[in-house]
Amino acid sequence: MAAASVTRTSSRARLRSGDSGATRSSTGRLLGMRRMLPATCPGRRAEATVSENRGVSQQSGGGRYERSMSGMIGAMLVTVLVVAAYVAFRAINRDDLELEREPIDYLPVVSALQEAGNDGIAYPPTLPNGWNAVDAKQTPEGWALDLYTSQNRYLGLRQQDRQLRDMVAEFLDGEAEEGDEVEIPGDLGPTWQTFSDRDGDHAIATKVGEEYVVVFGSIDLDQIKVFAGSLTTEPLPDASAAAE
Numbered sequence: 001m002a003a004a005s006v007t008r009t010s011s012r013a014r015l016r017s018g019d020s021g022a023t024r025s026s027t028g029r030l031l032g033m034r035r036m037l038p039a040t041c042p043g044r045r046a047e048a049t050v051s052e053n054r055g056v057s058q059q060s061g062g063g064r065y066e067r068s069m070s071g072m073i074g075a076m077l078v079t080v081l082v083v084a085a086y087v088a089f090r091a092i093n094r095d096d097l098e099l100e101r102e103p104i105d106y107l108p109v110v111s112a113l114q115e116a117g118n119d120g121i122a123y124p125p126t127l128p129n130g131w132n133a134v135d136a137k138q139t140p141e142g143w144a145l146d147l148y149t150s151q152n153r154y155l156g157l158r159q160q161d162r163q164l165r166d167m168v169a170e171f172l173d174g175e176a177e178e179g180d181e182v183e184i185p186g187d188l189g190p191t192w193q194t195f196s197d198r199d200g201d202h203a204i205a206t207k208v209g210e211e212y213v214v215v216f217g218s219i220d221l222d223q224i225k226v227f228a229g230s231l232t233t234e235p236l237p238d239a240s241a242a243a244e
Contacts, residue, residue, distance in 0.1 A: 106136035106145060111236040113138055122159055122188055122213045122231045142211060155217035155227065164193070164205055164212050171216040173197030186229040188213060194221065204228055 110123045121143050127133065130150025137144055142160035149155060160167060168176055172195060179194035182204070192204040195216075202224055203216035215228045 101134035101146075101148070103132035103134060104136060106133040107236060109136040113143070114235050118143070119235065120159075120209050120211070120233050122157070122208060122233055124227065124230045125232060125234075126230070128227075147217075149219055149223070151219075153217065153219045155215070155219055155224070157213070157215050157231075159208065159211050159213045161211045164214075167212060167214050168195050168203055168205070168216075171214060172201050172203050173199055176203070182225065184225055184229045187232040187234070188228070192225075192228060196221070208233065 106123070107125075110121055113121055118138070123145065127147070128150070132148050133145060134148060135144070135146040141162065142158065144159075145157040147155045147157070156171065158167060158171065176195045176197040179196055182192050182194055183190050184192050184204075188208055189206045192206045195203040195205070199218075201216065201218050202221040203214055204221075204224055205212050205214045206228075207213070213231070215224055215231075217224060
């Protein structure tokens with residue numbers, strides 16, 4: 001009886017010992033599987049997904065930032081161009097746009113050119129009150145005198161050996177219309193041809209020797225006629241006397 005009890009006890013002990021070994025073996029295999037498959041765990045998968053989404057979000061945000069900066073720069077350039085075009089348009093279309101130019105004494109220039117052999121230069125011996133000469137010179141094309149009236153309006157005198165139509169097209173609008181011939185008492189002429197353009201500028205012209213004298217500007221045509229009547233080709237004594 002005792003032997004049988006011992007035998008049964010040893011068998012149950014072995015069974016318990018075998019169960020414990022089997023349990024430890026199963027537990028080891030489960031732990032090994034967990035270490036081998038970390039990515040398949042729901043918690044790990046969620047963490048990986050959040051990390052990937054964060055990276056995509058950062059990349060997407062960077063793209064939006066670059067596009068926003070490009071759009072802002074483009075808008076600024078368009079604004080600058082629009083403002084510049086508006087300012088240029090206003091400057092071109094201003095009727096009162098005049099540049100400040102210092103008055104000069106033109107008679108010494110006339111005297112020096114006459115002494116150099118240019119005896120036929122047409123010039124005004126005097127100017128009306130408030131008028132000023134701002135430029136007087138001999139150019140490759142001929143004699144040039146620029147004036148401003150007391151109302152700060154421009155008046156030019158040109159004497160050149162060129163075709164009259166070319167001179168008028170240069171000094172007035174290219175589509176200037178030819179007007180009537182007028183008689184102007186004075187040392188030149190006496191017949192002058194009138195011209196006007198669509199901007200309201202006028203010109204009159206006559207021939208002196210082989211050259212045309214053209215007086216043009218933005219003042220009234222009657223004022224241009226009066227100025228043309230004052231022109232002469234008489235020689236001045238000398239430059240020093242003219243300056244006095």
